[in-house]
Amino acid sequence: MERTLIAPGVHLSCDPAEKFNRCRISIHFAFPAKRETATAHALLPLVLERGYADCPDMTQLTKKLAKLYGADLTVDARPMGCSHNLCVSVTGIKDKFALEGEPLTREYAAIALGAAFHPYLVEGVFDPQAVEIEKQMLKKALEDEINEKRIYCMRQANREFFGDSPAGVRQEGYLEEVEGLTSRQLTEAYREMLRTANIELMVLGCDAQQTAAVRDALLAELAAVDRAPVPLAKNIAMPRQQPLYKTETYDMVQAKLCMLFTLGEPMKPQELAAVRLAMALYGGSVTSRLFLNVRERDHLCYYCSASFQSFTGSMAVNSGVEHADAARARQAILKELEDLCTGEITDEELEDCRRGLLSGMSGVEDSLGGIESWYYIEVLRGGRVQTPDQARDALRAVTKEEVRSILRRLSLSVSYLLTKEDDHVGE
């Protein structure tokens, strides 16, 4: 992957990725998340994905993409710690597979740039009719979060954990604000994004000429924008606190438990390799303590896994447990962490985890999605962009003590339990 600065706050990352059958053009907009525009920025992807000035009708756009052999236009928003990230991407098969010799890649670029920079406006604002329809869709999506209990539990735990901090801005939007949002507010939020966001143009699977054409077209679009990029939000960590235990009850068959831990201070980029190994050892793999002991040996849950978010220096442990076993599962999860901090870590288990991680990193560049995710997260994380090979070298050098040092700094902040009525009495 080659990365170059092509304008202030704008980078091009490209990889010809010749082995793939498809190519992918994506435009990432990253900017600090703000409470006051969170709902507008949550609605924006839905409206942008419906159509753009040259193809305003949703059904016609779907047909246009189908004609390009099912090319995929996606506009999505993903929270990355304190940053909001909106990505417009088009993925489709390479020109050589077109049955009638159509110039597919050129079309993909036109659609991606059209969706990002030329939305369908009516009297200078997003089409009010489309905005009203998509507001209803956003409302449904927000109301539906309860249907998937695992995600609901994680979100509720995160809300407690992050509170009013910038990482606590609900980037999925605020249900109570959706109805009052206007086309004008949405348009202003969009213009603000174009003006202030850091932009990463990622072109994968295209040749040099195609890549240059996309780059030039993007720069031409940006020339019409009064750009003033703001620095990306810095990585944070929530301060340590006395653990908060919360319970919600529903008529459900399996209880869900989400435990959030803080590192107490932002993760340093050079600690990443040790963090990866620590997570694999504690709960991020099938050779981890949580999998082998809490799930396989004690049968306390069906799933129990740990993951780390480097942007916020936080670790989440998620599990699905028997209602009556929730308190025991929580204790077992904490005990496994304590054992790793103070007890023995065998060379065998450490090397098993390291081997699994090294193997996984070797396969990162075997998919378009793998390449894009790896490099874009590296960019957002700040510091030097590591290739998978460099990350593998760093991982090989991690010692047992470095792993322990990471785990010892993690302290429980929030434990959130979804369970059925009557079963949390013993909690």
Next chain:
Amino acid sequence: MLENKQTVLEQAVADRWKVLPSGLTVIVRPMPGYSGTHVIFATRFGSIDRDFRLEDREVHLPAGVAHFLEHKMFEDQDGDAFAKYAKTGANANAFTSFDRTCYLFTATQQLDESLDVLLGMVTHPYFTEQTIAKEQGIIGQEIKMYDDSPEWRLITGLFECLYHSHPIRSDIAGTVESIARITPEMLYDSCRAFYAPGNMVLAAAGNTTMEQILAACARHGLMDPRPEGRVQRLWAPEPMTLAATEKTLTMPVSKPCFGVGFKEEPLASGDLRGEALYDLICSCIVGGMSPLYRRLYDEGLVNPSFGGEVLRVDGCCCILFTGESDEPDRVKQLLLEEIARVRTQGVDREIFTLCKNEKYGQLIENLENVEDSASQMADFALSGQTVAQQITMLAGLTAEDADAALQRILSTDRMATMYILPDGTAPAAEDEEEEE
């Protein structure tokens, strides 16, 4: 199809097939430039294979045996297969569906060693009363997890309405009660019946060659001839009537979820053409390009989760439309009106062609990464087809074929409806909870 395109496609597909003397079908797709290799060892044994005759003896299994067996395959006298994979660095998994069980891994190093773990664990089953009892707890938890999924409850509820006796009525994982009845003998019988090489497919894609995969097969005796298995699946008669026309249950969901299912004549084994045709018809009626979808979407009657799907296994074929809506009956009514209109007027020619275009793109896409590539090869091989045959078959489907099929499918006489209604506990907005 243009001739040069055919060459490009042949190069893209580039898989090699071999049927070994043991009966095992091996398919390999070397993918130059890739670091990893994905391998799938699949058997035609799924949750619907409950009753069969094995060597003149009838075997009747409780629900959930295929899935239970999948879990137990990871354990033998030497220990856990995951621990063995940990020594190779491979990322391993397995899954069971209605008609197949698949064991798989992705490896970027020590491929031979990982192949040995995979072939060793699947060809050397080991079960005892104790190891079975241990697994019942974990699988019981898994069953409960799915019990909380409205999407899964909707699908299983529709099957219970559409079918009287077909084993698709039962959950893939079974129930806590049914898995309590599993014995080592049942698992060994299942292995003898369905884990014979002649009933299995080994598919590999990525940084490997046919020679490397065959060498692994040789190490595990899969190059040696095996006696033909004497297994016959037994099916209870399934009439074309419905077991029930409607079913309702309540769950903690924010909005009503609904499903409309149509029972169809079973398709012949290996008839992927019929399945592909039904799939295209679904896309024409409710897909993103259809006028019905647009109307439902614009009127706020459905969200993007609304759609149709075709499910076909031995002795069962149905078309299901599922989604969530404040007005499920209104959606159902509009759906039925649209089916009637398309049946009378024929499918929209432009949409039909565009749907075919999408499917073609999907087939090409699935050849791109090692996981999808091996999965696609194994899926088609289990039905006796190749990827190249699929591409040719797709090209041959016409709108007239769809019009003809519409005269016999999606009949309201064979339609059932399933509702999941909110139980009233889901919050409309954030609830404040007391601290403990």
